[in-house]
Amino acid sequence: MTDLATDYLDIDFLLTEQEIDLRSQVRQFVDDRIRPNINSWYEEAVFPQDLVKEMGSLGLLGMHLKGYGCGGRTAVEYGIAAMELEAGDSGIRTFVSVQGSLAMSAISKFGSEEQKQQWLPGMAAGELIGCFGLTEPTAGSDPANMLTRAERNGSGWVLNGAKRWIGLASIADVAIIWAGTDEGIRGFVVPTDTEGFLATPISEKLSMRASIQCDITLDDVRLPDSAVLPGVVGLRGPFSCLNEARYGILWGAMGAARDAYHAALAYASDRTQFGKPIASFQLTQQKLVDMVLEIQKGTLVALQTGRLKDVGRLRPEQISFGKLNNVRQAIEICRSARTILGGNGITLEYSPLRHANNLESVRTYEGTDEIHALIMGRAITGIPSFS
Structure with a gap:
């Protein structure tokens, strides 16, 4: 039986054994290499460049691309990896996104054979950035x-x-x-x-x-x-790559939200006020329930989006649905988790405010809330509201 505190709807039941194995592998990498160090990296504004080749050796760079040393993984597997990486920190998931979904994707989709041979193998291995x-x-x-x-x-x-x-x-x-x-x-x-x-x-x-x-x-x-990338002329080229990155974001945001929720739940279970743990208070339970509702819904959105992508049925406006909803909800979850932590929540000892700060960038890049709302509005009404 599933643990209702971690997977209320038993979403794991919808995953394959291979997907769960990949998640375990990436989660272990995050636990071993990111969590022990992220506070100092964040405080000192340092990107851990020594992780790049490690992520390459794990097959995380361009993992959804095929050939030239790339992993050839499914869209869902890539999304699961993005979720686990962002549970560690948005900055680490962003590296994987820029490397694989943007730069490598552009070369893979639109590059010449010479360009692919020159750049993709080294980028997949983390030897080139x-x-x-x-x-x-x-x-x-x-x-x-x-x-x-x-x-x-x-x-x-x-x-x-x-x-x-x-x-x-x-x-x-x-x-x-x-x-x-x-x-x-x-x-x-x-x-x-x-x-x-x-x-x-x-x-x-x-x-x-x-x-x-x-x-x-x-x-x-x-x-x-x-x-010159010979395979494309016009904005279709960069937008195609942006949609790859947006897809990873809608998974990653739920990883940040989940991590903030777990931090709040653990704190509420241990923190005692008025002679009992604050997890026993009705208002605290309401906050935790609201987090679970949105994390589980957002994860189902991500999984369905990935399944559509894997069978070739995903449309750009459906990616906008996930990016808009999941990032917006993730920010609110992280902010709510911070309130459960009280004053301690503004320190780097706890992850929710760090995640919330990072998600302000995620909310902006690869399309703001407003842009994705207008993409959805055009799809719903058939009327473009911007040129």
Whole structure:
């Protein structure tokens, strides 16, 4: 029989033995390598780069892609891994997302055979790191109006522009840069040691402190024609990759929420006030019940979304459903968990407020609440409310 405190609806019954085995493996990695260190990483704003090859050896990088050293795992398996990683910290799950769902996915979906051979095996192993340059200082939710340009120059290209909030850029070996051209928006595979490419970490963050986000400047970056991703023109390219990342987010957010709930439940069971544990108080039980309701519902949303993805039935607006709902609910769960911890909840000894802070970034990137609401609104009404 399932433990109602951890899996009220017995969702494990819906998982295969292989999915449960993978979850156990990733959960053990989180317990051994992330939980003992995350407080210091977060406080000191350090991304643990030594974990990259370990995650590669576990098959977590580009795990849902096929060939070229990638794991070829199912969408559900990738989602389960994302959930477990984000139970450790959003920053660690974000690394896996940027590497696999964005940079590697762009090369896998739209790259030439030469580009795939050159980059994907090393990225899957964690020997090479990638980043994905779409967002700009003045073009976040509206990438169609990006200012970065690529102009033809003889047999090659010259890129000029700027990108902002680009994960991993300062430690990346390769950047996927999206730029406007006379042909439409194109993707470029840019080795980060190319002259004119500069990535500067964004400091003084209140969120995602165990992660790296950067400003990128592109100053007459000269590239050969072979740097272009040949398989796509237009926003379909970056949006396809963004949907891969959004899919991982809707799983990951539930991992953060679950971890915050477990921290609150353990604290409420041990903390005594007025001669009895606070878990015995009605208002505390109400908070815990509300958390369980939303975590279980959100996990079912994630699982159904993954099953649809695995059989080729998933639509982009369904991903928006999961991203919007699960991140929004996860933030509320983490905030509620913090209240159960009282004043102790504002310290790094407990995870809920760290998760809540991180989720403010997750809520914003790969589409804000407003963008996903409008995507859903268009799907429901058939009327687009934005251009």
